Amino acid sequence: MENLKKKNTIQIWLNISMLAFFGALFIIGTFNDEAIAGALFSPDSIPAAVITSTGVYPFFTAPVLFAGALFERSLHSGKSKSGKVILCALCVIIAAFVGFIGGGALSDRNCFGMIFPAIARNIPVVVALSVIFEFPMFLVGYHFAKRSDDKLLVKRIIGLLVILLIAFVTMQVLKNVFHRPRYRTAVLGYEGIGYVPWHTRFTGSEGYVTEYGINADEFRSFPSGHSILSISAMYILPSLSWIFPKLKDKQILLLLIGFVFGVAIMLTRIILGAHYLSDVSAGAIIGILLSLVYTFLQQRISKHK
16 A cells, blocks of 8 residues: 555656646747747658557547456446346447547548548448457456456546546537637638637637638647547556556556657647647646546545555
């Protein structure tokens, strides 16, 4: 227990340090967004497009993986037969729903659909991606949950799923409040569409979508969804230690790997002109705040062990 408390303390201070780092970047971006975006802009960068496409994968795969673990626990619980059926069915529904969304996210025009436009939100492609990259993780979660002796596994997983849901909802709400044009659209020379600071209200996006035939997603720059989703790897990866024994003492390392992964995705978003520095740093701040909540929540759950 003492060792666990020490690890949690280290994770908290790492999160606070990263929060300060991205807070500084957010301030820098607020005053220098346009210049930084212009200096890094390289919309035809294939390496950046490939890297950025992986940014959403951990976020949508984790619920499928842990739904499999919950299925295993539900199946072998002391519940009644009808209770087991309901719980197991719920786990399958969650995995199928999130897995399908994950397949759609991978094929989106901001992911692999950027490289291969024909696959963007193409239903057969979405199904194929879900079947290949998402749904098998349910079986992985089920298999390894059988080897876990963590009596608090169900509570831990539910806590993680709640945090992930909050992250997704927060992203959608904020993107529908701020209608900031993406840099790659602002530089195309459309009348009325140019650089707009994140704190300046931009109106008329629906009219521009109709008038110029621009995709509505081009007015969802702030905050960066990829940043919120990719930085979640900071708390998703450490969670793998719950069911993978070899990762049990590597939570700090996994957190740092998640941080590096998130930063790499954020950089590609600026390079591709999808976001400004303030967009990605704001998304990172949201993600790290949730990482802190996750750490405190898991610490509280562990106290009941």
